[in-house]
Amino acid sequence: MTERDWRPRYIQVAEDLRDQILRGELPPGSAMLSETDLSERYDLSRTSVRNAIKQLKDWGLVRSKQGQGTYVRAPRQRVERRHTERYQWEKDRARLGEPERGETGATEFDTGLDLPDLEFRAKYTIVEADDNLAGIFGVPAGTALLKREYWTSTRSEDSPLSLVRSYLLRDIVAANPDLMDEAKEPWPGGTQNQLYTLGIELETIVDRLTARPPLPEEADVLDIEVGVSVLVLHKTSIDTQGRVVEFSEVILPGDRTEIVHVTTLERWA
Amino acid sequence: MTERDWRPRYIQVAEDLRDQILRGELPPGSAMLSETDLSERYDLSRTSVRNAIKQLKDWGLVRSKQGQGTYVRAPRQRVERRHTERYQWEKDRARLGEPERGETGATEFDTGLDLPDLEFRAKYTIVEADDNLAGIFGVPAGTALLKREYWTSTRSEDSPLSLVRSYLLRDIVAANPDLMDEAKEPWPGGTQNQLYTLGIELETIVDRLTARPPLPEEADVLDIEVGVSVLVLHKTSIDTQGRVVEFSEVILPGDRTEIVHVTTLERWA
Known part of the structure; x- marks a missing residue:
């Protein structure tokens, strides 16, 4: 720690401990020093030590187990x-x-992971469009939607890589009863093939990406600390006639997701 | 609130208050009920009321002023x-x-805001590449880099829309002394024109986007609560010869930023 660092001491201590974790000096699974020991080593109050540990938890780097102290978390894939x-x-x-x-499934393409590594669950329900969804689809509130929820995990970790809620207009989808059946998931070729069976061709996909703290139930399902952010992707799929045919919300854990976009520019020469 | 909501009461209360704020029933600038009043209205302990208010702060919806209670924040642009x-x-x-x-500047293009609405500050320093930056540029650690920091704000709000740290190899940039002078900012045409004056043409730009809680100094500069997430964009610019010529890190406040990407698909017909 440099002497001229003007920030609160607990942050400097948290960063010092973070460096030790990231450099592997405190390996995954190892116990952190007790509050008393940290307090002595850094010449810091117990309150500040607790704040430093809280900060490490918020970064998703350590985890406290009831009555067993604080441990370094295994780095997540x-x-x-x-x-x-x-x-x-x-x-x-x-x-x-x-x-x-x-x-090959879309998730494998997205993530570079192989199918045998992935576990996939789907749940279908019929819901009524609230004002927000009605506005997106341009239909009256209360219109029936097929809501599809997806959880994708790797077999080596329990917590999902993503939570997906996808919405389609029920009356359109009902033309192909297979599309109403969650047991048909994972569907070879994904949503664009499902839509193709209905004679629908996509032309435009609008992605809107934001970040926020997780809702408590999201933190629970994704197995992240409440201080880890989530990326929220809103994806609107529009067909060749300009109709919104699918809307989905994808929740991605911020401590393990990197969204990559490569832009290739036209050459001047 | 539905009876079957299984989540902690304080979250349900926080969501109820959030709905009132978002629907405009609690307009910006209005005072929240006191802890005592909220405790009575929701039949909730003081501790839970405090947790609910903490949650609203974390969402960036309310702000406490020392000795003056808690107020609804003006929605940020x-x-x-x-x-x-x-x-x-x-x-x-x-x-x-x-x-x-x-x-037209790049920020105006990015954001749709007009130049007269924007305030722009730049600071240039020479730094030595740490291991991370050395790896990105493929140079030895310690190589001199021009570090450029940018803050862009709207005139109607004090807090910046973004924090940008951009790095260039000093020995390449030094060929045009104007590029070493922060007083020449904002530079008409931006970085791609600056590079053009050095005979450099970009071919590929790789964006990597993640989300995390803000560091304390970022929360301070961006004027966000520590519970508001930030989007972190790492942008690597590669020239037509495959060299990394610029790397930048852009910190964007999660409560006011929406990153939009429109994909136009090729038609089947």
Whole structure:
């Protein structure tokens, strides 16, 4: 710690401990020093030591177990997501035969993970559009929607990589009863193939990305501390006739997600 | 509040108050009920009431003033950012004459705000590359870098819309002394024109986006509560010869930033 650091001492201590964790000097699973020992080592009050540990928890680096002290968390598998490249890739595959569509799922493309590593759950329900969803689809509030919830995890970790809520207009989807059946998931070729079975071709996908603290139930399901942020992706899919045909909200844990976008510029030469 | 909500009461109360704020029943600037009054109205302990108010602060919706109670914050101007569209737009303008380049800045393009609404500050320093930056540029640690820090605000609000730290290799930039002078900012045409004066043409820009809680100094500068998340954009600019020529880190306040990306898909027909 430099002498001229003007920030609160507990932050400087938290950063020092973070450095030790990130450099591997405090390996995953190891116990942190007790509050008393940290207090002595850093010549800091107990309150400040508690604040420093709170900060480390908020960064998702340590975890306290009831009656067992504080431990360094195993680093979570970091996942790169390349949503925008995926959309055209998914469209290119939407008209292929099922065997080819079944070879690779969208999540594998997004994340670079292999199918045997992934666990996938889906739940379908019928809901009434609230004002917000009604506005997005341009339908009256109360219109029936098919709500599809997805959880995708790696087999090596319990907590999902993402929470997805996807909405489709029920009356449109009902034309293909297979699309109303959650047991048909994971669907080879994903949503763009599902829409293709209804004669729908996507033309534009609008992504809106924000970040916020997780809601308590999101922190619970994603197994993150409440101080870890989530990325919230709102994806609106518009067909070739300009109709909004799907809206989805994707919640991604901020401590393990990196959204990557590569822009290739036109050459001057 | 529904009877079957299984979450802690303080969260339900916080959400009820949030709804009142978002619906305008508690307008900006209005005082919240006292802890005692809230405790009575919701039949909740003082501790739970404090937790509910803490949650509202963490959402950036209320603010406590020393000795004056808790007030509803004015909603902050929300800014849509379209980074990826901007990169090609900036490149198309990089070879134009200064008058044309000076007409519109990149921030205005990104945010849709007009130049008279924006305040802009820049600070240049020379720093030594740490291991991380050395790895990004593929140079030895300790190599001299030009570090450029930017703060952009709207005139109607004090707090910046973004914090930017941009790094360039000093020995390359030094060929044009104007590029070493912070007083030349805001530079008409931005970084891509600056690089053009050095004979450098960008070909690829890699964006990596994550979310995390703000560091205390970021929360301070951006004027956000520590419970508001920040979006962190790491942008790596690569020239036509495959060299990394610029790296920047952009910190964006999560309560007012929406990163928008529109994907137009190729038609099947």
